[in-house]
Amino acid sequence: MQKKINLDISEVQPREQRLGTIIAWDGDIKELHRQSNFSGRAAGCGSGDGCRLCELQGPFSQGSVCSEQMVECQAGNVRDAVLIQHSPIGCGAGQVPYNSIYRNGLSMRGHKVENIRIINTNLTEEDMVFGASDKLRSAIDAAWLRYKPKAIFIATSCATGIIGEDIESIAREKQEELGVPVIPMACEGFRSKHWSTGFDATQHGILRQIVRKNPHKQEDLVNVINLWGSDVFTPMLANLNLKVNYVIDLASVDDLARMSEAAATVGFCYTLSSYLATALEQHFGVPEVKAPMPYGFSGTDAWLRELARVTHREELAEKYIASEHSRVRPRIKKLKEKLRGVKGYVATGSAYSHGLIQVLRELNVEVNGSLVFHHDPVYDSGDDREDSLGHLLKNYGNVENFHVSNRQQYQLYAFSQKVHPDFMLIRHNGLAPLASRLGIPAAPLGDEHIAIGYQGIINLGETILDILARKKFHNSIKTHVKLPYTDWWLKQKDAYILAR
Amino acid sequence: METCKNTKFTSINQVRYGCALGAFHSVSAIPGAMPIAHCGPGCVDKQYMSLSFYNGFQGGGYSGGAVIPSSNLQENDVVFGGAKRLQELIEASLKILKADLFVVLNGCIGELVGDDTGAVVDSFQKQGIPIVNAETGGFKGNNFIGHEIVVKAIIEQFVDKYAQPHEQKQKGLINVWSELPFQNTFWRGDLAELKRVLEGAGFAVNILFGNTANGVEEWKSIPKAQFNLVVSPWLGLSIAQYLEEKYDQPYLHIPVLPIGADQTADFLHKVVDFAGIDKQKVDQFIVAEEKKYYYYLEHFTDFYAEYWWGLPSSYAVVGDSAYNLAINKFLVKQLGLIPAIQIITDNPPEKYRQAIIEEYKNLDTDVSTDVTFLEDGYEINTILEKVNYGHRPPIIFGTTWERDTSKKLGGSIVEVGFPASYEVVLDRTYIGYRGALSLLEKIFTTVISKSA
Structure with missing residues (x-):
């Protein structure tokens, strides 16, 4: 059995320790699925080679992403909370992108648009020598005086990790003084090789200090773990007489507290939702909907049926599924004709890519290459109904060129030369600029909900048609810019050559 | 209203600058130069996404954004030191990336755990590789301070070594130190305009940053210039003073960036008077x-x-x-x-x-x-x-x-x-x-x- 999530410790356990996460791997889905050994690993596969998943490690890397950024994009996006970054000012630069994303997210969901509330303690050389606990106290006071927040989050940084700031005891002291949760989150960039640990750090803190104990259950409330995406779940779940509780981004602290009252928890991406959903089930008795993710017909059907089973709404679900199928089929048929023979490539977070490939294949798009930023061989629940890679393999077949590459632009070049895609689906910045210089248009998928459910198949198909038209722009760029990579590198067929 | 206000809180809400490491943008701003960051996994992304993406959507270009090599330091490097990691990163960067100049920027982690990046870089310099080391730990100050650290490092460790002959200064050649690249959303157009008006007035201009600059060749001619021109209230002054001492170059400080006809005419006259060149052209x-x-x-x-x-x-x-x-x-x-x-x-x-x-x-x-x-x-x-x-x-x-x-x-x-x-x-x-x-x-x- 998978070990139970431990909420007694203050620091979240990094993903690589919990799940065996890797950030560099080369092969195909079939082999990755075999090596991941989802069920065996969940069962604890003992010692020896049972759980061995070989990871490549090379000398070259380009700037990636850190856990603290994921804390900013979650804890920093809770509407009536404040996030404090206990760090030098450089970490504070993240306030700028996340402010823009937060503002646009608020607008998209119909909330009042306003600036993000993140305060940086602005540590200097002196603080590195003498410590900065008073600066942290003062920042907490500032947060309280200015915003009267319902909760205060504190993000650690590489610098405070190294100088050994005792953030936990200050948080405890301030929580007592102010009477609102003051939540420390261990998210030093160097602490985990993959930034998705930052999701877990935020969720860990919320589970420990915000989620209501002894809740009144609401049989029609469903937690939806997401980011800033447009509101596709409310209308969808309304067909099952269910209400949506969006967490964590753009939620209020009370929305977070009432997660324990829900009848179920769902996600759109196990990379993001694994920790929170599993802990809500294990510690608060809120069932996690364990099913393939809601992408494509088969994924969405199975996801809705499982949600319906858990919330006892089977009949409503069948009715909805049938009516949606007949609604979207004609349009999808037309899209399939238009997209026949088009080659796509997916470069996103791990589980998200599994879902998107499913939708692409439903649309007749050829996908024989994908890169994911990391790979979790198993998720926290250990339940193999969540084996998203296995679901993809079983229902949609192999993807021959499958790479784990932690947002490494230099590798994308070799990957793309192997499969020559007509377009790419890319989430997170940094890769699309190279694709563009190679004449390949990319859809950025800032709205992560775009491909979800039955309507998502249509949305994605139409998005692809839009970006294919932009190929004109990218082709013109291709002929006029020089790449920064050496001829030697551009000749390499193996993107991992320096790691072998 | 009092000036320089001492506020109760030292924390910063709504940041308006990056950190010293963010000055890798000043490297990316030199055509043909490539930064190499020795820092945590998120540092480059944070500085890039703020200073050059969500700031006018300027973009990373040839040697910015996700192109930049970074050691992405991990727990092991914190415990055992990251100098070896930097060594292998530089070796690999030289294989994979094309650049005329590499600039290593050390971040918080490297500085705090005491990685001797200077020694690592020195070993490459000794092989004749154009590479420079800059100590830009984020806690040292903002990207303005980082910019001055980076510029001085490039002059000291690169320009000085490869400089064109400069016993005889070239009359009418100016080095311009003005806006901070990328931090100032409009720096590219501004520096191009600054160069245009100075050339119009009869000068040869080392604008040094941006697409109207001539890359590292231009940097090599810094010591040859007749003088340094600082066009900003304070940024670049310490660079000009450093160059005054190093290459016996005088400098002219004009705090106001000229906008509009009166200001620009006034500005050009000041520069021409200082240089002592023919006034007919400027008029x-x-x-x-x-x-x-x-x-x-x-x-x-x-x-x-x-x-x-x-x-x-x-x-x-x-x-x-x-x-x-x-x-x-x-x-x-x-x-x-x-x-x-x-x-x-x-x-x-x-x-x-x-x-x-x-x-x-x-x-x-x-x-x-x-x-x-x-x-x-x-x-x-x-x-x-x-x-x-x-x-x-x-x-x-x-x-x-x-x-x-x-x-x-x-x-x-x-x-x-x-x-x-x-x-x-x-x-x-x-x-x-x-x-x-x-x-x-x-x-x-x-x-x-x-x-x-």
Whole structure:
């Protein structure tokens, strides 16, 4: 059995320790699925080679992403909370992108648009020598005086990790003084090789200090773990007489507290939702909907049926599924004709890519290459109904060129030369600029909900048609810019050559 | 209002600059130069996404953004040191990336755990590889400070070694030190305009950064220049002083970036007088430029003089000292607008602040105003909300952080500095002759487009 999530410790356990996460791997889905050994690993596969998943490690890397950024994009996006970054000012630069994303997210969901509330303690050389606990106290006071927040989050940084700031005891002291949760989150960039640990750090803190104990259950409330995406779940779940509780981004602290009252928890991406959903089930008795993710017909059907089973709404679900199928089929048929023979490539977070490939294949798009930023061989629940890679393999077949590459632009070049895609689906910045210089248009998928459910198949198909038209722009760029990579590198067929 | 305010909180809400490591942007701004960052996994992304993406969407280009090699330091490197990791990263970078100059920037982790990046880089320098080491730990200061550290490192470890002969200075050749690349949203267009007007006045110009610069070759000619020209209230002064000592080059400091015909003519005359070059060329240039400039202003007059619904007069500028001062001068001297409150946000070193204050006391013969130094966005916006702007809401020249306040006041927001997340900027300039016209277009399009 998978070990139970431990909420007694203050620091979240990094993903690589919990799940065996890797950030560099080369092969195909079939082999990755075999090596991941989802069920065996969940069962604890003992010692020896049972759980061995070989990871490549090379000398070259380009700037990636850190856990603290994921804390900013979650804890920093809770509407009536404040996030404090206990760090030098450089970490504070993240306030700028996340402010823009937060503002646009608020607008998209119909909330009042306003600036993000993140305060940086602005540590200097002196603080590195003498410590900065008073600066942290003062920042907490500032947060309280200015915003009267319902909760205060504190993000650690590489610098405070190294100088050994005792953030936990200050948080405890301030929580007592102010009477609102003051939540420390261990998210030093160097602490985990993959930034998705930052999701877990935020969720860990919320589970420990915000989620209501002894809740009144609401049989029609469903937690939806997401980011800033447009509101596709409310209308969808309304067909099952269910209400949506969006967490964590753009939620209020009370929305977070009432997660324990829900009848179920769902996600759109196990990379993001694994920790929170599993802990809500294990510690608060809120069932996690364990099913393939809601992408494509088969994924969405199975996801809705499982949600319906858990919330006892089977009949409503069948009715909805049938009516949606007949609604979207004609349009999808037309899209399939238009997209026949088009080659796509997916470069996103791990589980998200599994879902998107499913939708692409439903649309007749050829996908024989994908890169994911990391790979979790198993998720926290250990339940193999969540084996998203296995679901993809079983229902949609192999993807021959499958790479784990932690947002490494230099590798994308070799990957793309192997499969020559007509377009790419890319989430997170940094890769699309190279694709563009190679004449390949990319859809950025800032709205992560775009491909979800039955309507998502249509949305994605139409998005692809839009970006294919932009190929004109990218082709013109291709002929006029020089790449920064050496001829030697551009000749390499193996993107991992320096790691072998 | 008191100047240099000592606020109760030292924390910063709504950042208005990056950290010293963010000065890798100054490396990316030199055509052909490539930064190598020795830091945590998120540092490069954070600085890039803020300073060059959500700031006018300037983009990373050849050697910025996700191209930049980074050691992405892990727990092991913190415990055992990361020097070896840097060594292998540099070796691999030389194989994979093409550049004329590499600049290693050390971040918080490397500096705190004591990685001797200098020794690592030195071993590559000894092999004749053009590579430089800069100690830019984020806790050392902001990207302005980082910029000066990086520039001095390049001069000391690269330019000095490969410099063109410079016993004889080249009369009329100037090194220009002005805006901070990428931090200033409009730096590319601005530096191009600065170069254009200086060339028009008869100079040869080492603009050093941006697409009108000639890469590392231009840097090698720094010691040959007749003098250094610092066009900003304080940034670059310490570089000019360093070069004065090192290469016996004098420098001219002009605190005000010129915007508009009067300012630009005044600026060019000062530079020509200092250089002692022939005045005929500058005079001809100014006449030709003014003819074009006033053609447009003449037509703009119809709008400015009789736009039916009137136009706001009161304004506030929130931003880096360079733009803050320059825009103030232009708004007062060219347009006759009325300064309400001015806030400088780039944290100029104490020793320069008095001189900056004096500039605001002399915006024009008949106009003087106060200026406040503040970096915390919450306080800035609280102050902005309390100011009396008179009968009509103000124009706020600021950043994305001022959008909410501007809305609350019913005013207009013109995003002129970092972060400008709701502006797309390519070669737009707000300085010189051309930039003044763009600025007028931007201001009044913003003002009237919100009127109905």
